[in-house]
Amino acid sequence: MLFFSFFKTLVDQEITVELKNDVEIKGTLKSIDQYLNLKLDNISANTTKYPHLIAVRNLFIRGSNIRYIHINPSLVDTNLLQDASRREAMASAGDKIGGK
C-alpha cells in the first residue's frame, strides 16, 4: 500500500509515464487505485511516430503495463518515503510471524 499512498499524494501533479511498449505519456495525475492503475488528464504523447493517441486528452492506464513513472523531485519527501519503506518492511515481517 506504500506506493498507492505515495501516488495519492501526487494527485493533480504532472507526471510522465513510460509504458512497457516504449510509449511515453505526460499528463496530470487525476486518480490512482490499489493496482496502481492511473487516470491522466490533459495528456501529451509523441503522436508523430505513434498516431494512436490522436484526439485523446484523458486516459486510463492499466498499472500492469507501466515500466516507469517519472516524477518532479520537488514533490517527493525522500526521508518520509524511506521511513515508510522501513515501516512497511517491519509490518510485513510481523505479518509472516503472526501468521504461523
Added chain:
Amino acid sequence: MSALKSFLDEKVKVVTSDGRLFIGVLEGFDQSSNIVLSKSFERIFSPTEPTKDLELGSYLIRGEQIVIVGMLDDEEESQTDYDKIHGFQLKDTKNALR
C-alpha cells in the same frame, strides 16, 4: 478501477498489449478492467500505406490485454484526415529477451 466509469457510453481508443488499437463505445467494464465495446473497429497505421479501419461490431477485450483506454475528443477526431496520417505499429508490452 472506477476510473473507467467516467468513460461509460463515450467513444474510446483502446491500446492492447500486442500493440493494436481498437476504437468503439465503452458499454461496460469490471473489476479486472475487462471491457465491452460496441460499434468497434480496429485501426491499422502504416508508415507508407493509408490508414485502414476494420469493422468489428461488439467486442470484449480482456483486462489483462489492456494498456490504455483513452476518451476520444470527437471534434478533434473528425478533423483528422487519417488517410494522410502515417505511423508505426506499436510494440508489445512483453519485453521478451532478444
Added chain:
Amino acid sequence: MSESNSTSSEPLDLIRLCLDEQVFVKLRGSREMVGKLHAYDMHCNMVLSDATETIFYTEQDSPEIKSRTKKSDMVFIRGDSVILVSDAANV
C-alpha cells in the same frame, strides 16, 4: 524466528539495507538503472533519485551491442520489470 525484524535475512531485507544508498537494478527489456534508493515494497516496486538508465540494443544486420543512457531526477520503477537489485558498489 526469534532473530526476525531488524536482523533477519529474507531476500528483501537486502534491499532494505540499500535504502538511501546507490543501487544497481537490472530490468527486463535489456535495461539497467543506477540511482539512490528511497522506497521499495514487497513487489520490488521502487523509487530512485538521480537515476541513470542504460538501454542495450543491437541494430539490424549487426551483432554489435550498443547502449544509450537516459537520466531521471526521480523515478518510480514497477516491480514486475525488475530482475535483480544490488548495492551499486558491488557492480
